[in-house]
Amino acid sequence: MRKLFQKSSAQLQFEADCTAHLDALYASALKLTRNREDAEELVQDVYVRAFRFAKGFAPGTNLKAWLFRILINTFINAYRRKGHERRYIERAAVEPIYDDVLNAQARAYASDPENHLLRTFFARDLEDALAELPEEYRMPVILCDMQEFSYREIADMLGCPIGTVMSRLHRGRKMLQRELADHAIAAGLSVGDDKSDGKDKGDGKDRGDVLTDMRSWRQRQKGAS
């Protein structure tokens, strides 16, 4: 018989367990939808479905993976705007991507991860680059890098073979590298590019400090080699 007054302790436990993944779901939803309102609604939809279809969860299996499967399904079915995505995919398909598209800033950060100033800019540029990434690549990158799911789990969520997950991650990350390089060019920071004549001063003083920092870093590198 349906209980009108109280839920079973198993139900309450299940709901509490689900709620423990709220931050992770929201962080990913924010990167999927690229705006807060949609992210909030997407996550709310995920929980409404999770609670409603609680019986679909097999106890003992990975609850986080189950919730993320609902997240991905809900996002794909209800939130993505198809027309909007095509532009990026066309660009991705047309332009070749080279592994050696790296910029000085990213290289510097990679070799000196303790440098907070470099890290701040690297993080910001990377966040922008992630937002620019076409959805079919953004989804596996978020699931793998942000949420640390295995290729097998991601393949289940996306409903594609593991090989596809692997190639999308590979290509997605290359595209992130290229976007980072694009940012660097816009900021006059790309490798061997000395056209930076202060055209991008709009970014403010902090950026200028890092530019100086980057130039001296580059000079030190040149001097060392």
Added chain:
Amino acid sequence: MTCAITRKFVDAYMDEELDAATVLQLDAHLSACDSCRDLLNLKQAMKREIRDIGLRTAAPDALRQRIQRAARPRPHPWVTAAALTAAAAAVIIVAATATPWRRATEDDTAVAQVLDAVVLRHNRPLPMEVTGSDPGQAQHWFRGKLDFPVQAPAPGLRRANFEGARVSNVQAQQAAHMTYALDGHRVSLMVFPAENLHIRGGNVRVVHGQKILVGTRRGYNVAMTERNGVIYALSSDLPAEALAEMLAEKTP
């Protein structure tokens, strides 16, 4: 092992998704090749940073509260009231096993959720995708974008000024959202498939021969009706009666 092959597998290497034999081969190459190692370092830095972006992000408190509310739905008022006496509670338990009562409860929950979603969208609309003064153009614009037809909006909206339209959502469903201005009040018309929503129960009134469900959420009034399996919902701070009238008004 060449650079080209290493670069092909460096992602899976980093993600610890390669078999042991391939890992050993890549280890050997990476220890000898500076540029491949640079690439791995950069990829690791990116992966670490993306993970940290996730760890830095916390869900807004309001969202957390909404979800906790969803997890523990309060019993419907008539349940609470009845629970005050054991005798009444016994009646309720017996009644709840009977189908019409259960259906009423399920209907109420579904309606409450839709009202919440409609008002949320009215209150915090996403940016309009098309703007203009001709609602007919919006109807044309929706063609092919939704899985259901968006018929002529409520004739009662003739007096209102059409402001814009977009593809939105109500709960997890696609919806057409059109905004109007009427005498300084904003009015939202949302059109979406009825699915499991039934226009029946205590909050339904009959206006001009049409069944209109009215409700109030967060200070906004909503009037909803169903036509051919599609829900038309008006929300605004105008009186519910005015919205119901607008929705029910027949084409002259």
